Amino acid sequence: MTEPASETEAEPASDSAPVRVLLVDDDPLVRSGLRLMLGGASGVEIVAEAADGAEVEPLVDAHAPDVVLMDIRMPTVDGLAATEALRRRPHPPEVVMLTTFNTDDHVLRALRAGAAGFVLKHTPPARIVEAVRKVAAGEPVLSPAVVRQLITQVADGGGRGDRAALARRRLALLGDREREVALAVGRGRSNAEIAADLFMSVPTVKTHVSRILTKLDLNNRVQIALLVNDAGEP
CATH class of the missing domain: 3.40.50.2300 (Response regulator)
Structure with missing residues (x-):
């Protein structure tokens, strides 16, 4: 994360x-x-x-x-x-x-x-x-130990019910490229790794992350990752 x-x-x-x-x-x-x-x-x-x-x-x-x-x-x-x-x-x-x-x-x-x-x-x-x-x-x-535990907790309790449905609706507000970046954040990828995976520059990744935070009214990338896991996304 x-x-x-x-x-x-x-x-x-x-x-x-x-x-x-x-x-x-x-x-x-x-x-x-x-x-x-x-x-x-x-x-x-x-x-x-x-x-x-x-x-x-x-x-x-x-x-x-x-x-x-x-x-x-x-x-x-x-x-x-x-x-x-x-x-x-x-x-x-x-x-x-x-x-x-x-x-x-x-x-x-x-x-x-x-x-x-x-x-x-x-x-x-x-x-x-x-x-x-x-x-x-x-x-x-x-x-790292806390990150692993949180991913496990969210995976066990996420992807179901009202929280999952709400998370999917919120992710649907993103554009295609923003969604790709959000999913990568949810997998714990760094900005440099996301840039390499998605063939974009690190500043462009940072711009997408900032837009995601603004669109979804989130405080930081940890909350992006929690939302992605709540939605049951891979």
């Missing part, structure tokens, strides 16, 4: 504005660890912290973060509800979900809501920093 990027690509330019991050986790020790980890990374700035999803929208209004790094499970308003609320806003920040598990259906719901990334709390610090930088640059982040 996602395409790999090197750490060099993810590094911010020295003269670029730092990635502004809001930390959201009900465990103060976790927040402290994340603050130390991200606060010491170049090109990253922690602008605020929250202990519950109920605090997220006011803090986004006050601090305009680029990325919200948010726990899924919190006692009052969980990260799923907070993500859904954020992504309904105009010009929302990107959301990276942070949790201790990687096999829960909540992950799928978070991605459908528009979360751009999903990292486990035991992920090495450098990878969490890299994930924040990538989503700020518009690149979804999922570990």
Whole structure:
């Protein structure tokens, strides 16, 4: 679903504005660890912290973060509800979900809501920093293990019922070339691979992906892949 990027690509330019991050986790020790980890990374700035999803929208209004790094499970308003609320806003920040598990259906719901990334709390610090930088640059982040699990979950539950019918109707809104690109995204092909497969340039692929996102009112290519799998497309 996602395409790999090197750490060099993810590094911010020295003269670029730092990635502004809001930390959201009900465990103060976790927040402290994340603050130390991200606060010491170049090109990253922690602008605020929250202990519950109920605090997220006011803090986004006050601090305009680029990325919200948010726990899924919190006692009052969980990260799923907070993500859904954020992504309904105009010009929302990107959301990276942070949790201790990687096999829960909540992950799928978070991605459908528009979360751009999903990292486990035991992920090495450098990878969490890299994930924040990538989503700020518009690149979804999922570990290969999570991608495989999500494809399996969608394949098991997709292609049937109302969700499948709706997904097929939405894909029907695309032109022939856009549909070919969408199906390739659903197979996990990178832009370079799609360009080679379909005999087009990488910039043309990027243009098609942007048009698909706009036409289908989606946030990122992960959601394109989920829609394709929901429709039961090969």
